[in-house]
Amino acid sequence: MTAVDPAAPTGRAAKGVPVARRGRRRGETTVAVVARLAGVSAPTVSKVLNGHPGVAAETRERVEQVLREQNYRRPDAVTQAPMLEVAFQALESHLAIEIMRGVAQVAGARQLAVGFTETASAPGWLDQVLRRRPVAVIAVYGAAMRREHARLAASGIPLVALDPTGEPVHSVPSVGAANWNGGLTATRHLLELGHRRIAMIGGPPGFLAARARLDGFRAAMDAAGAPVEASLLRSGTLSYEDGLRHGRDLLALSAPPTAVFCCNDLLALGVYEAARRAGRRVPDDLSVVGFDDLEFARWSGPALTTVRQPLAEMGAAAAELALTLAAGDVPPRLRVELATDLVLRASTASPFAA
Amino acid sequence: MTAVDPAAPTGRAAKGVPVARRGRRRGETTVAVVARLAGVSAPTVSKVLNGHPGVAAETRERVEQVLREQNYRRPDAVTQAPMLEVAFQALESHLAIEIMRGVAQVAGARQLAVGFTETASAPGWLDQVLRRRPVAVIAVYGAAMRREHARLAASGIPLVALDPTGEPVHSVPSVGAANWNGGLTATRHLLELGHRRIAMIGGPPGFLAARARLDGFRAAMDAAGAPVEASLLRSGTLSYEDGLRHGRDLLALSAPPTAVFCCNDLLALGVYEAARRAGRRVPDDLSVVGFDDLEFARWSGPALTTVRQPLAEMGAAAAELALTLAAGDVPPRLRVELATDLVLRASTASPFAA
C-alpha cells in the first residue's frame, strides 16, 4: 500500500476518481465497441478521437455520435495532467485579462493548468485543443460554435460558454452578466438626473448581450414615459471608432441628445472624443454612460460612469462550472448570471446645470 | 537593434517538441527499461507501480529506486500535451494581453498549449509548474527569481525572461525593449518642439528598465544643453495614482514644467487628470509623453504621444527563444532587444503656442 507512485503528482486528478488502468476496462465503452457500432474500424475511431485528418466529414460525424451516445471516455482521461482551456475568439477583447484572472484563480487553487487559445487567429484550434484533452473548455464570447461543441462533446470534454448572451439554443452551460438590468439601471440614472433626450449607441445586431442592454434601455425609457426617437438610436461595432462616428452624428443633430448610453466603454471613449472635437464638455454639455467598467474607464477624462460587469468573477464562475461538469457532477444551474452594478463617476450630470 | 523576427522560419522550424502519442515513446523510460535495469521482469515492475502484493520487499525497493533514478512517468503522463508556461508576476499588468497574444501566436503555430500563471497570487506556483513539466517557462517582468531559476534548471526546463531590464546577473536568456533609446527619443521630441523645462516621472528604483528610460532622458537633455532640475525629476510606482500626485505637485511649482515625460502610460493618464484638475490643457499648457503605447493610449483625450514597446513581438520573440532552448538548440543570441518607436499623437505641442 505504501508503494511509491512516481506518477502520482501528475497523474492524480483533483476529484477522487479511480486511477485509470491500462488493461481491461470493466463495462467501459472501448474504441472497438464504438467502431463496431459506427460501422468503421478502430483506427478510424482513433483518428476522430484525436482530431487527426483523413476522416470523411460524414464518417466523423457518425463516429462522434456513437461516441456521445456511448459516453466514451479515454482510459487515461482521469490520469492526465489536468488543465482547463480558455478559448478567446479574439484577444483584442479588452475583457480578456480580467476573465483570465478569475479563471486562473480558481484553477490555481485546484492545481490546474490554464491553457490559452485565440481562436480567430488559429483555424485549427479545436484539433489542437482535442489533442491536449483539457478537463474542460471555456469559450469566451462566441469562441465555440455548434460544430465545435459537438466535437468536444464527442470527446467527453465539457464546454462552458462565458458569454453574455445566455442563448439557450446551443444548450451549452454558460456564465453571463445581467445585461438587461444594466441597461435599465444606466438609463434610469440618466432619467433621474433629468435627461429626456437620451441616445443609445448599441452593438451589432447578432450580439444578444447588446440586444439585452438595448431592451433594458427601452424599458427604462418607457417606464418613465420618455420617448425613444429613432434618430437617437444607433448601432455598430463595439469600437472606439464607431463611438466617435455616432457621437459626431448625434452632436450634429439639430436637437442633439443631452446624454448617451453606450453599449460598451470603448464606444463611450469614442463619444468623448467626438464631444471634444465638437467643443462640448462631458458631463456639462453631454452625459455619457458606458458598459463593462474596463480598468481604463476610471482613468479616462472625465472618469467614466459605467455599468460594471464582474469579469473576474465571471471567469471564476465559468471555471467552477467547467470543473463541476468535468468531475461528472451536475451543477446547481446551467446558466449562471452575475449581477451588474452602475459605477458612478464623473461623466454624468444634470442637463439643467449647463 | 531588432534581433529576432518571429515570423521568419529558422533553419529547422519543423523541429519542435514531440507531439504526445500513445504508442511508441521515444526516449522515455518504459516499464521494460526499468525492468531490465532492476534485473526483474516487466510484470514485477507493474506490480510495484500499482502497489500490488506479491513482490518481495527487497525487490520492490530495488525497482522503486530505478523508477526514481530514471524518472519514470506513466504513459498517460507523457500523453500530456506539450506546453509553454507563461508566468506573470501580476496580472494587473496592462501589458499582459499583448504579450500573451504574441506568445499564443508562436505557440499555436507549433501546436503547443500555452499555460498561464499569476505568481503573485499563487505562492506555490513553481511546484505546480514543475508538476506540469512545461517545455519551457517565460517569466514576465520579474516573475522568476534566482531560486526559481535554479529549480527549473534542475528539472531541465529552460527559462526565458520577458523583461525590460536585461539584467545580466542571472544569465537568464531574455527579451526586452530599447528603453534607453525610447527615453532619448521621447525627450528629443520635446526638445525639438522647443521645450526646455521638461519634467520626468520615473519608475521605482529597482526597476532597471525605468532607469534606462531615465538615462535616455538625461542623455537627450545633456546633449541639448538643457538643465535637469532636481525638482522636475520625480519617481514612484508606475501607476495612475502616482502620475496624478506628481502631476499635481509639478503643476503647483512656482515655475512648472512645460512638458512631462512619463515612465509609462498609466503615469501619463494620471498627469492628464492632474492637468484637468488644475485647469491646464494638454497639450496647450502642458505636453505629455508616455511609454508603452497600451491600447488605451490612443483612446485617451487627447490621444497620447508615447513610446511604443512592441509587446506582442516581444512575447513572440520570447516564445521563439524558449522553444529554441527547449529543442536543445543554441539560440543565435541570449538577449533579444526589440526597438521602440515614438508614436506621435495629440498630447504634445510647442510651448510657444500657448
Add this chain to the structure above:
DNA sequence: CTGAAAGCGCTTACAG
C-alpha cells in the same frame, strides 16, 4: 478516405 496488420506499453492470469 479507409482498415488490416503490426506495434506499443502496460497488465493480467497462471504455471513454476
Add this chain to the structure above:
DNA sequence: CTGAAAGCGCTTACAG
C-alpha cells in the same frame, strides 16, 4: 515470489 505468455486498448504506418 517471479516471469513467460497472453491479452488489452489504443495508435501508427501503410497499402489499397
